[in-house]
Amino acid sequence: MIIMTILTVDHVQKSFNGRRVLKDISFQIDQGEIVGIIGQNGAGKSTLIKIINQLLPADQGKITYFGQAKIDRAQFGVMSQRSMVIPRVTVAEMIQFTQDYFSQPLAYQELVSLSGLQAFQKTKVSQLSGGQRQRLSFALALTGNPKLIFLDEPTVGMDVNSRREFWQLVHTLRDQGKSFVITNHYLQEIEDYADRLLILHQGLIQFDGTMAQLRAQHRTTTVSFVSDLPAEKLRQLPGISNLTITGTKITFTANDMAPVYRFIDQYHDQIQGLNISDDSLETLFVQMTGDQKEEHHE
Numbered sequence: 630m631i632i633m634t635i636l637t638v639d640h641v642q643k644s645f646n647g648r649r650v651l652k653d654i655s656f657q658i659d660q661g662e663i664v665g666i667i668g669q670n671g672a673g674k675s676t677l678i679k680i681i682n683q684l685l686p687a688d689q690g691k692i693t694y695f696g697q698a699k700i701d702r703a704q705f706g707v708m709s710q711r712s713m714v715i716p717r718v719t720v721a722e723m724i725q726f727t728q729d730y731f732s733q734p735l736a737y738q739e740l741v742s743l744s745g746l747q748a749f750q751k752t753k754v755s756q757l758s759g760g761q762r763q764r765l766s767f768a769l770a771l772t773g774n775p776k777l778i779f780l781d782e783p784t785v786g787m788d789v790n791s792r793r794e795f796w797q798l799v800h801t802l803r804d805q806g807k808s809f810v811i812t813n814h815y816l817q818e819i820e821d822y823a824d825r826l827l828i829l830h831q832g833l834i835q836f837d838g839t840m841a842q843l844r845a846q847h848r849t850t851t852v853s854f855v856s857d858l859p860a861e862k863l864r865q866l867p868g869i870s871n872l873t874i875t876g877t878k879i880t881f882t883a884n885d886m887a888p889v890y891r892f893i894d895q896y897h898d899q900i901q902g903l904n905i906s907d908d909s910l911e912t913l914f915v916q917m918t919g920d921q922k923e924e925h926h927e
């Protein structure tokens with residue numbers, strides 16, 4: 630199968646009041662992938678997504694959409710916290726209004742079923758719960774049958790089951806060839822469900838690849854156990870970082886496990902609940918971005 634490139638971002642730069650928020654951003658999004666863009670507050674994620682959607686001009690660089698400079702808006706859907714929903718209309722009316730906007734919208738029944746709001750078609754949008762409203766926003770983002778959908782914190786307000794169903798749906802749509810760009814502060818969801826990660830930090834894409842590639846680059850392991858060994862003993866362990874001691878719960882990161890195994894062997898009778906795991910995206914992200922302060926005006 631030939632994979633189609635949906636979007637190419639080529640050396641994009643953007644400053645606000647002389648402050649360079651995006652210094653030099655390049656990447657592409659292909660058909661049928663879920664890409665998570667992560668970055669600290671203020672890293673420039675929303676700015677980048679606005680530039681891609683031509684809601685904000687770039688200072689430098691260019692973006693091509695299916696190889697063209699012009700964007701066909703029907704091919705791109707956006708679901709954001711600020712998605713336009715009119716509180717006084719019903720779910721059915723909201724979906725129908727949105728369908729009217731597009732020349733070839735998805736069918737009404739399909740949109741109702743995608744949102745899981747079959748039982749709420751006559752309910753006023755203002756009376757939906759936070760999670761139901763999110764699901765409606767998702768269906769509205771899909772109304773024009775876009776190829777790429779931007780999801781901004783899509784599962785905020787959803788309960789555990791709704792989250793699972795939501796991600797299953799995203800994966801089904803991905804398997805049908807749609808692509809998703811997700812910004813999310815719940816890094817665990819990005820780790821679990823995205824195919825690829827872009828880490829935006831200090832105006833640059835610091836990493837572009839899969840979770841497995843990120844782990845291979847860092848080769849660190851998180852170790853935790855319960856023990857009342859004195860803190861000084863733990864601090865002597867070579868090659869460990871991020872040591873946290875909360876009561877008797879000890880957690881640290883190791884990039885060489887050999888001394889850790891020797892230590893565990895030596896104190897095995899004082900160590901319980903040992904857990905050794907690959908680092909989570911959250912841990913790797915904090916390592917990559919945590920100790921540097923946000924940049925100031927240049």
Ligand SMILES: Nc1ncnc2c1ncn2[C@@H]1O[C@H](COP(=O)(O)OP(=O)(O)OP(=O)(O)O)[C@@H](O)[C@H]1O
Pocket residue numbers: 645646650668669670671672673674675676677
């Ligand atoms: N219209 C604007 N005028 C001036 N500065 C802006 C404007 N929009 C964004 N900024 C600044 O650009 C930086 C990046 O903002 P942006 O909203 O893109 O970050 P973000 O990564 O989406 O953050 P968050 O995770 O908090 O949503 C911030 O320092 C912000 O204050």
